[in-house]
Amino acid sequence: MRFSDILGHKREINLLKRGIERNRCAGTYLFSGLEGIGKRLVAVAFASALNCESYSGDSCGECTPCLQIADRAHPNLLVAEPDDGGTLKIDLIRELKRLLNYTTDRGRRVVIIDGAHLMVRATSSILLKTLEEPPPNTTIILISSKPHTLLPTILSRCQRINFSPLKEEAIKEILRREGFTEPETVKMACRLSCGSAKKALTVARKDIIKKRLDYASILHMDGVTDSELLDMAERLSREEHLDELLEGFKTLLRDVVLLRTGQPEKKLVNTDMLDTINRCAYSTEELFTAYSLVEKTRESILPPNTANKRLAVEALLVSLKERRWQGSVV
């Protein structure tokens, strides 16, 4: 992985390059920004650049360290990532600390801790001791889409690089490389992605574009019967990508506000749902509250939180139908 292989993030990469060229890399970085925009790719390209045998503004991609880093087989690259349950296990961080006791004689060691916000407090405390006394010739990179949830003592020890969402052109190119060329799919995946390549690919691969149309009645729950509501909650809670669908609801609610405040249609995300958006019965105040409820529900089902999906979705839909705006998140 070379810096030049990465789409977007020119500003962020230039900051890292300047550090290499001045021989002033930080001991600890925090790469923050939306999930699925390439923070980890940049971290690996950085590791490659720091260990390349013929670095010249970028790693060569061909020397032994570059090839080993590409294969995740170089001893100077250590990566900790969340397990399938979405937590960063304490044993993993302990093992990293043990490996850091060994010195490195060539290049610079890079430790990537992906999903740093998924550490429980006890794990964070163990890591904190390492950050307080970082081993020599080592750079630790914490990656997080929720940096505000990290301990202030960790934040204060990191040089933070905030990654911007990807531009539409970059998302289009990533979709094209993965074989998505149908214009309507590309257009809607870009709009729903909010600048995240991961999200754009999920939307395109999992048919989120069509699925979200099935749940459009979230904008006019008044007309939904109780049994329809329970049926919808059941179906929705079983969706593999419930979090993406809830994100989609947020964009719908936002679109209603934009349209009511006189914004042009081209600024909307859900341009294929104009009729639904126009028929929305919520007041503007209710829209903001609904947006916040949908987000709270989404947060409650994502790791490390473990709310019961069925109950959380049911409570959300009941609140929207009855315009009962409090206490809906299980």
Ligand SMILES: [Zn+2]
């Ligand atoms: Zn190289």
